Amino acid sequence: QSQLVESGGGLVQPGESLRLSCAASRFIFEQYAIGWFRQAPGKEREEVSCISGIDGSTTYADSVKGRFTVSRDSAKNTVYLQMNSLKPEDTAVYYCAARGGYSGSKCPGRGGFDPWGQGTQVTVSS
Numbered sequence: 360q361s362q363l364v365e366s367g368g369g370l371v372q373p374g375e376s377l378r379l380s381c382a383a384s385r386f387i388f389e390q391y392a393i394g395w396f397r398q399a400p401g402k403e404r405e406e407v408s409c410i411s412g413i414d415g416s417t418t419y420a421d422s423v424k425g426r427f428t429v430s431r432d433s434a435k436n437t438v439y440l441q442m443n444s445l446k447p448e449d450t451a452v453y454y455c456a457a458r459g460g461y462s463g464s465k466c467p468g469r470g471g472f473d474p475w476g477q478g479t480q481v482t483v484s485s
Contacts, residue, residue, distance in 0.1 A: 361476065363393075363455050363457060364381070365380065365453065365477065367380050368453060368480045369480075370484065371445055371482070372485050373446055373447060376442060376444075377445065378439055378440065379481070381455030387412070387474075388412055388437075389412050391459045391463075393412065393457055394406055394455065394458060394472050395407040395440045396455075407453070408429040409468070410438060410466060412464060413464045418467050423449075427441065447483050451481060452480050453481050456474065458471065458473075
């Protein structure tokens, strides 16, 4: 059973919005940081945002600041990435991943992310 499951991707026009969801196990949701990443064809994977399950701290890549918002719903053990004012350059496969440990469970934090979700495609095109 996957510990992280993304959903919510799709095809939208520039300027529109999408909300991605990352459903986690309760343990991961409460004890880990959840990061959102994206990877476009031919490009390196980029960390888009992070939210801590410990203290709610968040980080955003400069490329999405002011447009994307990460949040948590403790009743559903789910982390959301609200993406507004989408641009064609936001087109990518989006993944969520978890990072634990004393220095890893906050954002920003240290250490690698594991486990990872399966990814969801976001396409922004007119």
